[in-house]
Amino acid sequence: MPITLDDVTLSVIAALIGLGVTLPVTYLVVDRVVERNEKKRLKPIETSAKERLKSKLGVGSLTTLLITLAIDVRTSMNEKKALTREVTQLYISKLKSMQSDLEMLIGIYNNVLSVEDEHATGNVILQLEHLQEDLQYLLELHPRHASETQADHIEHVILLTVQLTKKELDTLGAKSEQVKALEEWLIQQAQKHAHPMVGEPVEVSGKHTIV
Numbered sequence: 001m002p003i004t005l006d007d008v009t010l011s012v013i014a015a016l017i018g019l020g021v022t023l024p025v026t027y028l029v030v031d032r033v034v035e036r037n038e039k040k041r042l043k044p045i046e047t048s049a050k051e052r053l054k055s056k057l058g059v060g061s062l063t064t065l066l067i068t069l070a071i072d073v074r075t076s077m078n079e080k081k082a083l084t085r086e087v088t089q090l091y092i093s094k095l096k097s098m099q100s101d102l103e104m105l106i107g108i109y110n111n112v113l114s115v116e117d118e119h120a121t122g123n124v125i126l127q128l129e130h131l132q133e134d135l136q137y138l139l140e141l142h143p144r145h146a147s148e149t150q151a152d153h154i155e156h157v158i159l160l161t162v163q164l165t166k167k168e169l170d171t172l173g174a175k176s177e178q179v180k181a182l183e184e185w186l187i188q189q190a191q192k193h194a195h196p197m198v199g200e201p202v203e204v205s206g207k208h209t210i211v
Contacts, residue, residue: 049109053121054174056105057165062098062124063179065091066165069131070158070186077151082143092135099128120168127161152190159186 056062069091076083102125106118113121134154138146146154162183169176 045109046112049105049112050117050172052105052109053102053113053117054169054172056098056101057124057169057172058174058176059178062165063162063182065094065098066158066162067182070155070182070189073146073151073154074189077146077148080145082141082145083138085139085142088135088139088142092132092139095128095132095135099125099132102128116171117168120164120171123164124161124168127157127164130157131161155186155189159183159190162186 072083072087072091102121106113106121110118131154134150134157138150162179166176166179166183169179
């Protein structure tokens with residue numbers, strides 16, 4: 001039986017229809033395989049990123065720095081004695097270095113860290129910047145010691161930083177007993193030094209005020 005032009009046309013149409021159905025399915029399967037393999041490849045990198053973040057935020061690094069800063073500021077106020085310029089500048093330098101390290105980690109691992117982890121780290125970084133401004137203000141006041149209002153304000157910023165750090169460590173699956181203990185101590189300090197009267201706002205570095 002001779003093959004007519006209609007037969008050829010129908011065969012071509014059938015082939016095109018089959019191809020049109022097969023190609024999307026094939027691409028979907030391939031995409032999923034590639035995505036799964038990419039996740040497997042990136043998993044060790046993601047684990048490394050989280051471990052480095054936990055190390056940078058935990059005891060021995062940021063948490064320890066915040067503990068000593070809180071104690072030194074409160075001692076300065078209680079003893080009516082200013083922190084030395086060297087000590088204040090050292091704290092500013094350490095906070096700036098910590099901020100830089102966290103920013104670098106986000107930059108390096110932005111393709112494996114979740115949006116939540118990046119956002120949480122960004123919030124901690126903002127508070128580190130805030131503390132640097134507060135300490136820079138104390139430098140400008142030197143040799144006067146920190147007032148009770150200034151000490152309370154810095155403790156409040158440290159408390160907020162600690163709470164954000166604890167929240168992120170929990171998200172990362174890290175133990176944060178020391179951070180929780182620091183949080184409780186700072187809350188106790190805030191309760192002990194609560195003031196019924198509110199003073200005039202004081203501008204700090206042109207970016208925020210303390211009252």
